[in-house]
Amino acid sequence: MAKKKINKTRETDRQKFKVMPSEEVILEHFNAFLTEYFINRSITGIQEYLAPEITSFGTSANEVMANLAELIAAMKIDLEQVPEPTTLSDASFKVERLNDSIAVVWGRVNIQGRSNEISFEISGCRMSAVFTIIDAKLLISHWHISHPQELPGEPPESWPIRRIRESHHETTEKYRIVFETSPVGIEVFDEKGIITDCNKKFLDIFQLPREKIIGLCLFDLPDKQVGENVRKTLSGKTSYYESYFSALGSRPAPIRVLSTPIFTANSRISGGIAIVEDMSEPRKSQDLLQYQLQFEKMVSSVAQSLVRAPIEQIDQIVENALQLSSRFFDAERGYIFQVDSEGRTLTNTHEWCAPSIEPLMPKYQKYPLDQLPAVLEFHRHAVEYLHFPDVDAMPETMADFKELLIADNVKSILLLPMLAQGKFIGLFGYDCVESRRSWSFEEITLLKVIAEMFSNAFYKKNSEKQIRESEEKYRFLAENINDIIWVLDVDVFKYSYISPSVCQIFGYTPEELMQKEVSVTLTPASLQRVNEYIPERLANLRNNGQTRYTEELEQIHKDGHTIITELTQNWVINPVTRHAEIIGITRDITERKELEEQKRLIEIHRQQSLKADSLGRMAGSIAHHFNNQLQVILGNLELMALDRQKSGTVSKNVSDAIRATHKASEMSALMLTYLGQHQAEGQISNLHELCNSQLKVLQKHLPETHKLILTDSAPDEKVNINRDHFFQILRNVIANASEACSADSATIFIDIAKIQTSKIPVKNRFPLEWVPEQQHYICLQVKDNGCGIPDEDIFKTFDPFFSTKGPGRGLGLANALGFMRGIGGGITLSSQQHQGSTFCFYFPCVKDSSKQPAAASKKSRKQTRCEMILVIEDEEMVRFITRSLLENFNYKVLEAESGGKALEILSALKEQIDLVICDLVMPDMDGWQTLEELRKIAPGIPVILASGYDQDYIMRGEHQQQPQAFLRKPYNSIGLQQAIEQALS
Structure with a gap:
């Protein structure tokens, strides 16, 4: 265990230290040293803790050492005298870190042990050590040990005062030198x-x-x-x-x-x-280091952005980099110029300017390169950069360039070339406008890196752009040259080669189709046609006749849909097999055919639009003039009737003539209905109930063999229509359906349904300009099983007076189209010859409401007194008959043939004139213009507008002035009197 502890301690001692460790670690090292010295008694272990230049003081004459060798020699003598481990007790040490490289340990300890001769005990032995960091190791550079008494049994020795004093003097001098230096x-x-x-x-x-x-x-x-x-x-x-x-x-x-x-x-x-x-110099070094780190960070950021950026974002990243780097260098302008492909001009493509600095980009667009000799040095690779901290001090050899810079208020400039593949493609630089600046060599070196990054980015952008353009060209060719090249062996009727593009057109791989019969891609009609012409063409080949053919066929895709193809065939004899072969090219022309069909339909629509426009203008003009003439006839007839009433005689002829005039007026209204310019007042009605109410009446007018069936897909849907007009349209459509059917038997179906706008067919939709705006429409469908309508007649079906039944017919469907146009609806027509036709009428939906709006109660109104009326009418006969009718009611009448004349009369007699009747359609000033000018002269004067057009049509649009009443031509004396009463109320 003790050995493991010693090894662990030594392992700890071998740790590397950059700076002085904590006080605990220092004390641990000192205790480990004492263990090696007093307990382990190991010279090797002791030496691991001692610095090479160690000094030591002791209490004996031989314990004043100035280096490691002397100290080790003294320790060896000590170990010989005291070979056995000693005991340390009551240790009390303090540690103080002086700085990052010096620390001091001092204190007391009791020592007990045995020498070769005697046992000894030293109480309160003083020890101190100075620790330093040398080669990343914590080592003792000075050690001092002293004790108050001699070891027992040893003879006392005199203290070497002189040596100590000399040593102390030497040490003092050493520390003084260190202190001063x-x-x-x-x-x-x-x-x-x-x-x-x-x-x-x-x-x-x-x-x-x-x-x-x-x-x-x-x-x-x-x-x-x-x-x-x-x-x-x-x-x-x-x-x-x-x-x-x-x-x-x-x-x-x-x-x-x-x-x-x-x-x-x-x-x-x-x-x-x-x-x-x-810290002045370290602080400067630190600031410089921080500056360099920020600079390098900026360069790294720009590099990462440019490397990762798609080409669409390169320009934005370059502009951001210009702004970032310009602000970093306190430059007021950063820019990039690029050379054109011919190397003749420079263009300022990217620029950043400080808020107060004028941009120069507009000035330097396609600037001639030969007018910038200094920049040409880049072109010739003669210089690596141009750096002028003071533009005023530029050399005379660059006088032109200097003059240009001074004109741009530039005080300092740095320019770096941009090279791609060794070719000069532009330049990158900074201008200082408000103050002068110099760039260091290190800064310029790093800026060269940025210039190179910009060069690579633009090269990448241009390269990818060229690649994309090239890819687009090849893609265009690949996508548009999708023809199938094939070889067919006629004798076995099998393909011997098919190009891979067959997959795009027919959905088969070449291998699949070569294993199948040729007929798998042919419609029955096309297969019949091919079988018919093969013998003829084979004979032509054998007889040296025609061998090249072009034709169109309907073929079948793998998924079943039909394709229209164009085949170019070259018939040959295979020199090896002697079989007849067809070398062919198949092209998918389905889209082309569809486009041709669309073009044909567009042309038909255009012709129909022109025709409808012409018919509209003609019908409107006829209705206008027709109503004016009817007004004259009706007015004279009424005057004649009034005269006969006064004389007490009544003529049936006059009454019949008046009724005929009203009938003619209805015909005029039908013409306006076709134009969508006449709509009687509508009511919210249940469409199914309206149809059901007319079912018996309609059935009576049909042949007995024709049946009329009404279904109720949407029985509760309501529409806003004029019932009389609707009944008239329904009668006309049912009559047309019946006439298209066979006299023997026929069934006509009427169905009412609510459908989505997306379900309304685009083909054969009328009127041509109708675009459904609501999400849903109520569809009235009338379907017959008659003879159908030829394709060439479908677009004529709704023309006025077009009929296959003879002259005098053909207003029914035209009137229906005008009715639907007037309510914002439309019609679609589908028909196949010998199978029948289907007419679909689409009515705008209205909100369901069981309550009809209550009729406005008639209130008694105070009528303004009227004595004199001004009549404005450009038609002399209409003006005369209107005057006659008014005078018959005892009104005084003034006449004006134009708006200008009426203004003169009103200006002169505005106090006497009580009412104005004004025609709407007049040359120079129309009725609306005349009304505005009349109100400027007499703001409160009542005005009646008269016109042959419908009131709803006339009142469309925005008008600053409105009439008090409207009078539709032709009008009779009663209608005229009612309009006057309304205007005066």
Whole structure:
């Protein structure tokens, strides 16, 4: 156990130390040394704890040693005299770390043992040791042992006073040399805090003579931290602190102070010693190191970002790096210029500027390189960088460049070339505008690294860009040249070769398709066609006739869908097998065919739109002029009827003519309905109930062999429509369906359903401009099993007066389309010849409400007195008949043929004019413009707008001024009087 303990202790002693360890570890080392010396009695073990330059003092004449050899020799003699282990008891030691490399151990211990001749006991033996760190080992550099009495049985010897005095003098001189030549300042102060001694370094630190230092009381200094630490030292404690020391009247200097007490022989504190270290140079070195670390960290950060970044982010990272590095160097501008592909111009592609600095990027775009001779040096690889701490001091050889920099207010500049693959691709640099700056060699060296990183990043970006462009080109070719190359042996009707692109078009691998019959990819119609032409083409080949063919076939994909292909065939005779072969190229033209079909449909839509637009303008113009003429006819007939009433005679001819005029007016309304410009007031109605209410009436008008069936997929859905118009449309659609069916038997189905907008077909949707906006629509479907509609006639179906039943027909479906257009709905049509047609009418949904809005109660209104009316109408006959009707009611009438004339009349007679009747459609100023100008002259004057168009259509849009009443042409005397009453109320 003892041996294990000794080995463990020795292992601990071999530990390496960079600085002085803790007091516990030091005491452990000292006890281990005592164990080796007094108990183990091992020279080898003792020597592990001793420094090479150890000094030692003892109580005997032979125990004053100045080096390790003398001490070991003395110890060997001692071991010969006392070979047996001794006993240590009542040990009492103290430890004090003086600094990171020196520590002191002192105290007392009792020693009991036996020599070769006698037993002995020494009480209160004094010991002290100085520990130092040498080569990372904790070693004893000085050891002192003394005891109060001689060993029993030994003859007393005289103390070698002289040798001790000489040794003491030598030691004092040695320590004085160390004291004076120490690289740190040392001061000694007494128990009152008065400086008694100091070395030269201490004087140098504070730049004061010795006479001003010696005798200075440290408690009197203004820096309270000094006094507190001196007081701590005099109380027996070691103190350590850092400060800027300027209390001695010198410049402030950063210092680090280690202060420790001085003990007398009887352990009394007689003062202290302080080690003062000037931290100015270390602080500068530390700041420089910190600066370099930050710089290197910045470079590392930029490098990592550029290495990991995708090419889309390189520009942003470069701009961030410019900002970061420019601020680091206190530069007001950081930038990158890149050379064009021809090496002729420089362009400022990236720039960072301080907030107060004007950017130069717009100025330096495609700047001629030959106008920058200094930069051309980079191009020629003549210089590694350009560095001008003072632009004003640039050499005359760079006068042009200097002038350019001064014009840009640059005071200092650093430029570094960017090279990629040894080629000059641009430059990277900094400008100082507000102050001058110089870059050190170390900084420039690291900035070269950044320039190289930028170069690599741009090279990577350009390379990847070129690669991507190349890949896109090849991808484009690969994706668009997907033709299948194949060879077919006609004699065995098997493929002998198929290119890999077959997988993209047909879904089969070449191996799969070569093992199958050719017919597996042909539709029945295509297979029949191929079987028909093979004999003919084979004969042509044998007879040296035509051998090249191009055709289109419908083929089948592996998943079953149909593909339209274009085949180019070259028929040859295989020179080896003598079999007929087809060398062919198959191209998928399905998409092309679809595009052609779309193009055809778009052209049809365009023609339909042009036709609808033309028809619309024509119908609108006809309706307008037709209504004006009807107004003249109806007005004259009413005047004639009034005259006959006054004379007491009534003519049936006049009454019939009036009724015919009203019928003609209804025809005009139908034309406006086709345009969606006429909508009678609607009501919220149950669509199923409306259809069911007309079912018997509709069935009566059908042949007995035709059946009409109504289903109720959505019986409760409601729509907002005018019932009379809806009934008229339903009758027309059912009549058309019946006429399309055979006279022998037919079934017409009516179904009502609620469907999602996504389910509404796009094909054959009318009106062409209709885009469903609601999520759901109510669909009224009318389906027959009649003769169907040819494809070329589908887009004519809703044209006014288009009919296959002869002249005088064809307004029914046109009117239905206008009705649906007016309510915001649409129609789809699907038809197959000899199988029937299906018309679907899509009505916008309305909220379910069982309550109809209550009719507004008629309140008695006070009617304004009216004597004089101004009539504004560009048609002379309409103006005349309106005047005649008004005069028949005893109104005074003024006429104006235009808006401008009306304004002149109103300006002159606005006090006499009580009401204005104004036509809507007039040249120069229309009715709305005239209304606004009238209100500017007479703000409160009542106005009636008259037009052949529907009121709802006319009132659409935003108008600053509104009329009091609307009068639809042709109007009779009753309608005219009602409009006047409404306007005056």
